Amino acid sequence: MSNPLYNKHIISISDLSRSELELIVSTAKTLKKTPHPDLLKNRVIASCFFEASTRTRLSFETAVHRLGGSIIGFPDSGNTSLGKKGETLADSVKVISSYCDAFFMRHNQEGAARLASEFSSVPVINGGDGSNQHPTQTLLDLFSIYETQGTLDKLQVAFVGDLKYGRTVHSLTQALSLFDCEFHFISPSALSMPDYIIDDLNAKGCKFTLHDTLDGVIDNLDILYMTRVQKERFDETEYQHLKSSFILSAKMLEGVKDNFKVLHPLPRVDEITTDVDHTPYAYYFQQAENGVYARQALLALVLTNEYGDE
Amino acid sequence: MKKQLKVEAIENGTVIDHISPGQGIKILRFFELAKGPQRLTIGLNLPTSSGDFKDLIKIEHTVFDQNQANQLALFAPKATINVIENFEVVDKFKVAIPESISGVLTCPNSNCISHNEPVDSLFNIKQERVGVKLKCHYCEKSFISGVFREFH
Numbered sequence: 001m002s003n004p005l006y007n008k009h010i011i012s013i014s015d016l017s018r019s020e021l022e023l024i025v026s027t028a029k030t031l032k033k034t035p036h037p038d039l040l041k042n043r044v045i046a047s048c049f050f051e052a053s054t055r056t057r058l059s060f061e062t063a064v065h066r067l068g069g070s071i072i073g074f075p076d077s078g079n080t081s082l083g084k085k086g087e088t089l090a091d092s093v094k095v096i097s098s099y100c101d102a103f104f105m106r107h108n109q110e111g112a113a114r115l116a117s118e119f120s121s122v123p124v125i126n127g128g129d130g131s132n133q134h135p136t137q138t139l140l141d142l143f144s145i146y147e148t149q150g151t152l153d154k155l156q157v158a159f160v161g162d163l164k165y166g167r168t169v170h171s172l173t174q175a176l177s178l179f180d181c182e183f184h185f186i187s188p189s190a191l192s193m194p195d196y197i198i199d200d201l202n203a204k205g206c207k208f209t210l211h212d213t214l215d216g217v218i219d220n221l222d223i224l225y226m227t228r229v230q231k232e233r234f235d236e237t238e239y240q241h242l243k244s245s246f247i248l249s250a251k252m253l254e255g256v257k258d259n260f261k262v263l264h265p266l267p268r269v270d271e272i273t274t275d276v277d278h279t280p281y282a283y284y285f286q287q288a289e290n291g292v293y294a295r296q297a298l299l300a301l302v303l304t305n306e307y308g309d310e
Numbered sequence: 311m312k313k314q315l316k317v318e319a320i321e322n323g324t325v326i327d328h329i330s331p332g333q334g335i336k337i338l339r340f341f342e343l344a345k346g347p348q349r350l351t352i353g354l355n356l357p358t359s360s361g362d363f364k365d366l367i368k369i370e371h372t373v374f375d376q377n378q379a380n381q382l383a384l385f386a387p388k389a390t391i392n393v394i395e396n397f398e399v400v401d402k403f404k405v406a407i408p409e410s411i412s413g414v415l416t417c418p419n420s421n422c423i424s425h426n427e428p429v430d431s432l433f434n435i436k437q438e439r440v441g442v443k444l445k446c447h448y449c450e451k452s453f454i455s456g457v458f459r460e461f462h
Contacts (some may be wrong), residue, residue, distance in 0.1 A: 012450060085443035090427050111448025118429070130421055132450050196452055199438070 004072065005301040009117040010125045013171040016179040020143060025152070027297035027307045028143045028290070039300055040069030042200045046096050046103035047073030049090075049127070050082065054107050056127045056136070059291035060104050063146060067296055072100060093119040102303055104136075104295075123302045125295075131167055137265055138171040140294035144287040145176075145223055148261045152176065156220055158184035161227035161246055164191040168265045169227060173197055183208035184217050190244050191229065215244050219255040224248070226264045226284075228271055243270070250275035263287050316353065323370040325392040325399075326382065331355050333385045334365030339376065339386065341400055343369055380408035383444065384435075384455050407442060410434050415444070418457045422449035 004020055016024075034261045052075060064071050071267050074080055077258050081087040089112060091133045096103060097120040102117065104125035105116060112127035113133070128134040157176060163185055173183060173193075177200065185208060192210065201208055209218055218224065229246050231239050248271065264272060264284040273306045276282050300307055329337065334352055338344050349407065353366040365386075379391055383405035395402035413430035424431050424446070432447035445452040455461050 088427050089423065090429070109421050109423040110419060110451065111446065114448050115423045115427055130449070167398060
């Protein structure tokens with residue numbers, strides 16, 4: 001039986017069903033436990049970063065190498081026909097897809113991956129399109145939550161920081177809303193969750209609360225998902241005031257539950273003090289490592305039928 | 311003395327009635343109705359029997375197809391279309407909000423990939439609590455109709 005993701009494009013988290021998300025998470029778990037170094041032997045994967053990236057590109061490329069595949073591609077668009085000669089993305093994609101078995105891409109414009117999927121002859125995996133979607137970040141977040149909690153269902157999850165512009169928190173909220181989680185959104189009012197996410201949660205009957213400080217919320221949580229409050233969005237005085245309300249330090253974790261974990265998509269600046277790193281609750285570096293397994297899982301499912309019956 | 315509006319009847323063509331006041335001019339512009347040679351009559355802020363106001367357009371030798379009628383619904387969801395032949399109404403129907411609209415609108419998101427690539431714009435349309443929202447197929451951002459320059 002073919003798995004439902006075989007030969008499919010992975011463009012937006014909203015395209016994936018609950019059972020497909022569970023399949024990806026369980027495949028990541030399997031591949032983390034049991035490496036499969038020949039799964040993509042003789043397959044060529046294109047790594048097309050029209051916009052530069054560190055973690056996403058390196059973990060994608062590591063995932064391909066760990067599965068025995070070969071990589072072609074570029075780390076930024078500076079030396080491509082698209083960047084230098086004005087070729088359309090549509091034409092670039094038609095050509096690149098004729099060379100490879102799948103490609104993953106990042107682009108600075110919203111909708112680029114969707115457009116690419118309409119011109120590609122092979123599956124496209126979105127590694128981030130402008131401020132829109134970054135589905136593989138959400139998949140590694142889900143895998144990290146599952147790994148630490150043993151379930152994705154009915155968890156108490158808080159998001160902290162820039163909830164207005166952070167695409168990772170939007171996508172993860174949308175994904176976890178399929179699992180009956182309860183949400184707590186903690187942000188300055190100027191950076192609160194956008195209306196379309198709130199409307200979506202209301203339409204699904206999901207429970208959520210809104211806060212302007214971390215105080216009083218932490219002790220009942222299973223997952224605390226921290227993000228950076230971007231300095232450039234505020235004047236210096238306002239930023240210094242806000243910063244103090246949204247910084248996590250080790251002493252704030254004294255009453256948390258045993259299963260509690262702190263996640264962060266990284267890079268971190270100063271919103272998590274380094275003393276948190278030494279507590280049993282810090283999981284953001286393992287979360288970054290899980291990017292390799294989540295991306296291996298996607299490549300395995302999109303390019304083969306090996307994991308379809310699991 | 312009772313005042314009565316006199317608008318000349320048309321022999322063949324379309325009467326778009328029950329347009330929300332203020333939308334008539336926008337509809338003319340959007341469908342480029344005033345650019346052709348056909349005779350056209352527009353009424354703005356006409357009183358209705360219920361005490362409200364409406365705009366109305368009569369246009370000769372033009373028939374709106376279903377696709378155009380649905381696009382019209384984005385401006386005037388309560389409009390009715392009367393098809394006229396030999397001074398008689400031969401068909402009358404209400405417009406309906408379409409499920410999607412392709413190739414007509416420009417995405418208001420200036421960083422959307424649809425602007426500089428060989429594709430038609432495409433918006434999926436949803437009736438939400440706050441009104442009609444159009445979601446771009448490419449950038450996935452949702453907009454109210456008022457932000458599209460084509461609707462101004």
